[in-house]
Amino acid sequence: MTRQAPTPEAREVARAAARWLAMIESGEEGVDHVALQRWRDSNAEHEAAWQKAQQLRQRFAGVPPSLGMATLDRPALARRAVLKRALGVAALVPTAWLLGRELPLDVWRADLHTATGEQRRWTLADGSSLQLNTDSAVDLDLKARRLVLVRGEISLRVSGTTPLAVQGPYGVITIDRSEACIRLDERSCHASVLSGSVLLQPLRGPAVTLEAGQQIDLQASGAGPVDRFDVAQLGWRExxxxxxxxxxxxxxxxxxxxxxxxxxxxxxxxxxxxxxxxxxxxxxxxxxxxxxxxxxxxxxxxxxxxxxxxxxxxx
The missing domain is CATH 3.55.50.30 (Phage tail protein beta-alpha-beta fold)
Known part of the structure; x- marks a missing residue:
């Protein structure tokens, strides 16, 4: 089942609350508490987000450190299962991890994810290569040949005999023995093809085939114009x-x-x-x-x- 994505406004408020908490949790001097209070008082949603962040921190405070560290040291897929069987994902996520993520719980429950500033690469069971850029998360269902891009940016090279579909909030991108980069932001999904060709099916409008060297934006209103792209834009992979x-x-x-x-x-x-x-x-x-x-x-x-x-x- 596809999770409903938070609105851009809700994401921004959640990020701001996490950033304020990050500065406080760092233990360093210079945190502007007056400015924090002004931010909380300026909008009811700001205060609600701040209280949720505080609640998550307090819930983790009662978890034995050994349990929290043992959980976080597990491989990603095993860790996900442990978290769901325990007191709930939020109860076992340390504040530092919460703040580094600056994200809602759907990302913490994702099969694979990266922290801010981190890039990671995985080889899938069929030999395909998946790389996540900073602050990204995906869910995998290889039996259904489906990947759900929850957040951020991925590079995917499909080498198996069966296409792999990448599902996002604005449509589905089907990759068959091709390599593509897909980046999700608050208002669009940007797809670039490095080799081969991919098929894009927007939520609205006709399907589009994208060839190597081409890029396109998928939005709620449909697919934008096809354009060329500069491979230097994908330097994050190195x-x-x-x-x-x-x-x-x-x-x-x-x-x-x-x-x-x-x-x-x-x-x-x-x-x-x-x-x-x-x-x-x-x-x-x-x-x-x-x-x-x-x-x-x-x-x-x-x-x-x-x-x-x-x-x-x-x-």
Missing amino acids: GLLVAQDQPLGDFLRELDRYRPGVLRWDETLESLRVTGSFRLDNTDRILALLSASLPLEVQMRTRYWVTLTRRKNIA
């Missing part, structure tokens, strides 16, 4: 974030996907240009490289709250 004369604002929005916590920047930095290949296993170093090559300063209030400002000219 652990790289690649930019070619890219506006800094767009680069930072992409970088933000790989960093837990809050990343903010002045609007005056948006139009600066970035070129280079950056390793995603150390995003602090990426920020340092930006500071060394562009007129900006990195201000770290805590490990989880970073602000970029334009460097002032010193006479």
Whole structure:
């Protein structure tokens, strides 16, 4: 059964609540409690999300550490079964994991998932290769030849004799001896084909066949236009974030996907240009490289709250 996806607004509120809790749980100084209270008071949904986050933390506080660690040390599929048999998934998820995920419970129950900043690769039983990008989750049903993209971004190369269908909130993508990348965000599902061809069936409108080197967006209203794509956009599969004369604002929005916590920047930095290949296993170093090559300063209030400002000219 397909789970109903939270609305974009609900996801954003959940992320904000988790980020605030992450800063508090980090134990570092500099957390702006006044700003937190202002955020909670500004909207009833903010306060409700904050209370849910607190409840999850309190529920885990009563679980013996040995039980929690033993559960989290298990392989992904075994861990999922253990969590469901125990006090409930939320009761066994440590606060740090909750905050790193910044997600609703449907992701915690997923068969395979990655934390923020993590990429992982699996070889499926039929020899197909599945790779998850940062902050992603999928459910697998290989008997039905189906994969449900719950969140985030995947790269899938199907090498078996039977097609594998990727189901998302905006339609179904069928991959047969082909390789494709699929990225889900709040309002669309973006599909790019690296080799072979795939069949896309939107929720509305006719099916579309996508060939190697082509990309398309699936939305609630149907499929968008077919376009070409730059393979550099898929550098994450090699652990790289690649930019070619890219506006800094767009680069930072992409970088933000790989960093837990809050990343903010002045609007005056948006139009600066970035070129280079950056390793995603150390995003602090990426920020340092930006500071060394562009007129900006990195201000770290805590490990989880970073602000970029334009460097002032010193006479």
